[in-house]
Amino acid sequence: xxxxxxxxxxxxxxxxxxxxxxxxxxxxxxxxxxxxxxxxxxxxxxxxxxxxxxxxxxxxxxxxxxxxxxxxxxxxxxxxxxxxxxxxxxxxxxxxxxxxxxxxxxxxxxxxxxxxxxxxxxxxxxxxxxxxxxxxxxxxxxxxxxxxxxxxxxxxxxxxxxxxxxxxxxxxxxxxxxxxxxxxxxxxxxxxxxxxxxxxxxxxxxxxxx
Amino acid sequence: xxxxxxxxxxxxxxxxxxxxxxxxxxxxxxxxxxxxxxxxxxxxxxxxxxxxxxxxxxxxxxxxxxxxxxxxxxxxxxxxxxxxxxxxxxxxxxxxxxxxxxxxxxxxxxxxxxxxxxxxxxxxxxxxxxxxxxxxxxxxxxxxxxxxxxxxxxxxxxxxxxxxxxxxxxxxxxxxxxxxxxxxxxxxxxxxxxxxxxxxxxxxxxxxxx
DNA sequence: ATGTGTATCCGTATTATTACGGATACAAAA
DNA sequence: TTTTGTATCCGTAATAATACGGATACACAT
Numbered sequence: 001x002x003x004x005x006x007x008x009x010x011x012x013x014x015x016x017x018x019x020x021x022x023x024x025x026x027x028x029x030x031x032x033x034x035x036x037x038x039x040x041x042x043x044x045x046x047x048x049x050x051x052x053x054x055x056x057x058x059x060x061x062x063x064x065x066x067x068x069x070x071x072x073x074x075x076x077x078x079x080x081x082x083x084x085x086x087x088x089x090x091x092x093x094x095x096x097x098x099x100x101x102x103x104x105x106x107x108x109x110x111x112x113x114x115x116x117x118x119x120x121x122x123x124x125x126x127x128x129x130x131x132x133x134x135x136x137x138x139x140x141x142x143x144x145x146x147x148x149x150x151x152x153x154x155x156x157x158x159x160x161x162x163x164x165x166x167x168x169x170x171x172x173x174x175x176x177x178x179x180x181x182x183x184x185x186x187x188x189x190x191x192x193x194x195x196x197x198x199x200x201x202x203x204x205x206x207x208x209x210x
Numbered sequence: 211x212x213x214x215x216x217x218x219x220x221x222x223x224x225x226x227x228x229x230x231x232x233x234x235x236x237x238x239x240x241x242x243x244x245x246x247x248x249x250x251x252x253x254x255x256x257x258x259x260x261x262x263x264x265x266x267x268x269x270x271x272x273x274x275x276x277x278x279x280x281x282x283x284x285x286x287x288x289x290x291x292x293x294x295x296x297x298x299x300x301x302x303x304x305x306x307x308x309x310x311x312x313x314x315x316x317x318x319x320x321x322x323x324x325x326x327x328x329x330x331x332x333x334x335x336x337x338x339x340x341x342x343x344x345x346x347x348x349x350x351x352x353x354x355x356x357x358x359x360x361x362x363x364x365x366x367x368x369x370x371x372x373x374x375x376x377x378x379x380x381x382x383x384x385x386x387x388x389x390x391x392x393x394x395x396x397x398x399x400x401x402x403x404x405x406x407x408x409x410x411x412x413x414x415x416x417x418x419x420x
Numbered sequence: 421a422t423g424t425g426t427a428t429c430c431g432t433a434t435t436a437t438t439a440c441g442g443a444t445a446c447a448a449a450a
Numbered sequence: 451t452t453t454t455g456t457a458t459c460c461g462t463a464a465t466a467a468t469a470c471g472g473a474t475a476c477a478c479a480t
Contacts, residue, residue, distance in 0.1 A: 074362075100351045126347055133343035137336055141310045151456060164409030166436065180458055186438070187456095196466090197437075199374030201411040361426060376466065390428055396468070397426095406436090407467075 003030040004122045005050060009041040009068070010034075010057035010084070015107070019055065022111060029118060038063025045076060052122050054081045056101075058092060069099035080121050084109070090139020093132055103127035149191050157184040162201050213240040214332045215260060219251040219278070220244075220267040220294070225317070229265065232321060239328060248273025255286060262332050264291045266311075268302060279309035290331050294319075300349020303342055313337035360401060367394040372411050 006029060010016045016034045023029050032051060035041035039062045045051060054072075058065035069081055082103035083096045093104050102121040105114060117127040128136070150158065160170045167185065171178040185197075194200045216239060220226045226244045233239050242261060245251035249272045255261060264282075268275035279291055292313035293306045303314050312331040315324060327337040338346070360368065370380045377395065381388040395407075404410045 094350075097347045097350045126344060128343065128347050130340055130343070133338065133340070133347070134336060137307045137338050137343070137346075140304075140307045153457065161408045162412045164405050164412075166406070168436085176457085177459065179460060182437080183458080189438085195374050195438090196376070197406075197408045198371050198411050201408050202372045202374075202415060205412060205415045363427065378466085386427085387429065389430060392467075393428080393430095399468085405468090 001028065004028055004052050004118060005030050005032045006053040006055060006118065007032055007041065007044065007051055008034045008055045009036075009038065009060065009065075010055075011036050011060045012057075015057075022114075026115060029115075037061045038065065038068040041068060042071060042075065045072075045079065049076060051076075051079050053102075053118060054079055055118075056081045056083050058083060058085045058087065058096075066095060066099060069096065069101060073100055080124070082117055082121055082127070084114075088132070088135055090135045090137075093128075093136040094139050097128065097136060104132050106132075150188060154184055154188050154191075157181060158188055158200075158204060161185065161197065162204065211238065214238055214262050214328060215240050215242045216263040216265060216328065217242055217251065217254065217261055218244045218265045219246075219248065219270065219275075220265075221246050221270045222267075225267075232324075236325060239325075247271045248275065248278040251278060252281060252285065255282075255289065259286060261286075261289050263312075263328060264289060265328075266291045266293050268293060268295045268297065268306075276305060276309060279306065279311055283310055290334070292327055292331055292337070298342070298345055300345045300347075303338075303346040304349050307338065307346060314342050316342075360398060364394055364398050364401075367391060368398055368410075368414060371395065371407065372414065 006023075008016050008019050008031060010019070013036070016036070020031045020034060023031050032048065033044050035044060037060045041054070041056075042063070054068075056065045056068060065083060065085075069083075072079060072081060077100075080102040081100070082105060083101045084105045084107060085092060085096075086107040088106055096104055103117045103126060105117055105127075109117075113129070120127045156174070157170060160173065165173070167178045167181045171181045174181070189195065189200055192200060192203050194203055216233070218226050218229050218241060220229070223246070226246070230241045230244060233241050242258065243254055245254060247270045251264070251266075252273070264278075266275045266278060275293060275295075279293075282289060282291060287310075290312040291310070292315060293311045294315045294317055295302060295306075296317040298316055306314055313327045313336060315327055315337075319327075323339070330337045366384070367380060370383065375383070377388045377391045381391045384391070399405070399410055402410060402413050404413055
């Protein structure tokens with residue numbers, strides 16, 4: 001039987017080694033290497049292209065786990081990262097899910113769950129337990145705070161801007177002059193405290209206005 | 211004991227009525243009303259401000275469920291919508307979660323789960339079962355396909371654009387001429403098949419490039 | 421060795437956006 | 451009733467973005 005080849009990336013030596021010892025007791029997994037930061041991790045990955053899983057911490061010096069996830073996709077997307085974090089904040093979880101993590105575990109997870117996750121992920125399946133999923137879903141919807149910031153009209157204009165319509169086109173669509181739309185746009189920029197359309201759209205998506 | 215007051219919104223009469231009958235058997239819930247489309251639903255909500263839950267279909271004439279979710283937040287965000295859809299597509303689920311749905315059920319859900327969801331949601335807790343959560347997580351990450359579409363440089367430029375930097379600022383930052391950045395920008399627009407920055411950023415966020 | 425793609429640069433012209441300024445009408449809230 | 455906020459309109463000027471066009475150098479794959 002092929003062993004599951006994995007790497008541990010975490011800046012806390014004790015945690016790394018503890019995890020390694022723990023996994024030694026299971027003969028279907030092999031801890032190929034450890035890394036104490038993202039840079040080190042990626043360096044190693046470049047030399048060994050037979051890695052199945054990375055147990056990845058988010059908070060690391062030099063290059064954090066988010067950046068690792070991002071680069072991993074370009075570098076070798078056969079490797080399946082499982083994030084092991086001490087934070088159960090919804091934004092962390094959602095971000096990891098979006099960036100392609102195959103699993104998300106808390107550092108206080110028990111051995112059994114860790115193994116379960118590793119084995120599931122090694123088969124290409126994702127592992128996000130119910131509690132983690134909940135946290136994420138809550139986060140996804142809660143960031144909808146600033147709904148009252150923009151007037152109905154402004155929201156309408158914003159939506160059309162985000163669809164790529166020019167000021168002129170929006171004006172025509174809403175039967176007002178382009179000057180009016182420009183004013184709306186300017187007001188929206190001011191209200192969201194951004195300096196141009198690019199930043200505006202990013203922020204609007206982020207806070208769920210679009 | 212206060213009953214859970216709920217409304218059913220679905221364009222299929224049979225489904226609406228079936229659901230209603232089914233819920234009649236449970237004396238902790240009261241089906242206050244039914245609506246066959248989003249407009250009708252919102253109209254009713256304006257007249258009755260003591261609704262706990264809406265069982266909401268996505269596919270409806272006049273105004274679909276997504277739009278209902280969006281407007282509901284402005285109108286009365288004490289009402290907790292549970293989406294009941296026949297589609298288990300990840301994008302539907304993620305969209306609903308983002309737009310503030312408190313639950314997502316498939317139309318082939320059994321009675322037990324429906325009741326469980328209604329009761330949980332009535333207490334303010336979200337209900338997305340494991341399978342639904344999985345679908346959503348998979349969707350969230352899978353849309354990262356087009357990673358090879360853009361070159362490393364282009365991705366870098368895109369990231370800076372999204373942060374609100376102007377062409378000139380980006381050029382200064384990357385030690386190249388602004389003309390170069392403009393070319394990159396133009397190429398990015400072409401590659402992603404969008405016509406301007408606003409649309410670009412929206413798309414980039416959507417497909418996870420940023 | 422030849423082609424393909426990327427990164428880099430340049431020019432010109434048109435159009436759009438942004439930053440200022442100020443103004444009216446109307447509805448809703450205080 | 452007065453104030454506040456929203457939607458609407460207008461002007462000018464500076465800056466930025468977009469649409470064309472073309473060019474070189476270099477790396478990597480065929």
